[in-house]
Amino acid sequence: MMVTLPEWMNIPMNGEFQRRLPKHEFVAGRMSLDFCNTLSRTRQDADWDRASTPSDFLEWTQRCGIGLDRAPTAQALARLHMLRDALAEIFDAVADERTPAARDLAILNAELADARAAERLVPTDHGFALADGARAAIDRFRHTVACEAAELLTGDLRRVKRCPDHECLWLFYDGSKNLSRRWCAMDDCGTKDKVRRFRKREAES
Numbered sequence: 001m002m003v004t005l006p007e008w009m010n011i012p013m014n015g016e017f018q019r020r021l022p023k024h025e026f027v028a029g030r031m032s033l034d035f036c037n038t039l040s041r042t043r044q045d046a047d048w049d050r051a052s053t054p055s056d057f058l059e060w061t062q063r064c065g066i067g068l069d070r071a072p073t074a075q076a077l078a079r080l081h082m083l084r085d086a087l088a089e090i091f092d093a094v095a096d097e098r099t100p101a102a103r104d105l106a107i108l109n110a111e112l113a114d115a116r117a118a119e120r121l122v123p124t125d126h127g128f129a130l131a132d133g134a135r136a137a138i139d140r141f142r143h144t145v146a147c148e149a150a151e152l153l154t155g156d157l158r159r160v161k162r163c164p165d166h167e168c169l170w171l172f173y174d175g176s177k178n179l180s181r182r183w184c185a186m187d188d189c190g191t192k193d194k195v196r197r198f199r200k201r202e203a204e205s
């Protein structure tokens with residue numbers, strides 16, 4: 001029997017790319033933070049970007065479960081990269097309890113204005129709802145990221161965190177009751193830390 005794979009699964013992925021996919025790719029709990037994490041945040045991995053090319057980006061959205069119908073144009077992707085860079089800088093500043101740079105806030109504000117301009121009231125069974133009227137899915141994605149980032153920044157900033165592992169530094173949202181989440185993933189950086197501390201204790205005893 002012939003098994004037909006969904007079209008997107010036929011996109012050739014080279015072995016190197018697959019090997020380098022992180023153990024947990026979507027740990028942030030918020031899409032805008034997961035999107036920031038597509039670009040490596042550590043120096044030794046400076047060239048590692050899972051959303052670098054239009055097809056890389058499309059594959060990332062598909063793994064993420066976002067129904068994008070096609071890869072973005074180079075221009076649309078460049079705009080997304082600009083937003084991603086600004087968001088990463090802003091969230092890093094938040095995690096460090098610094099004031100974000102005006103330049104980065106201006107980029108986010110421009111994208112927010114664009115998202116708001118695309119809002120349309122649509123009738124529903126119970127009245128009306130606000131929907132994104134942008135025709136291109138890639139624009140709706142960018143709007144969603146910008147609006148979600150704004151929501152995070154106007155919420156409890158203590159919940160925007162960065163993994164303390166020096167080789168990781170991924171951003172994530174701490175949704176725990178007592179703000180106790182420390183690692184991007186307990187069975188990844190959290191475990192590495194446990195092993196490190198165990199070895200240190202062993203060496204000291």
Ligand SMILES: [Zn+2]
Binds near residue numbers: 169170184185
């Ligand atoms: Zn981590």
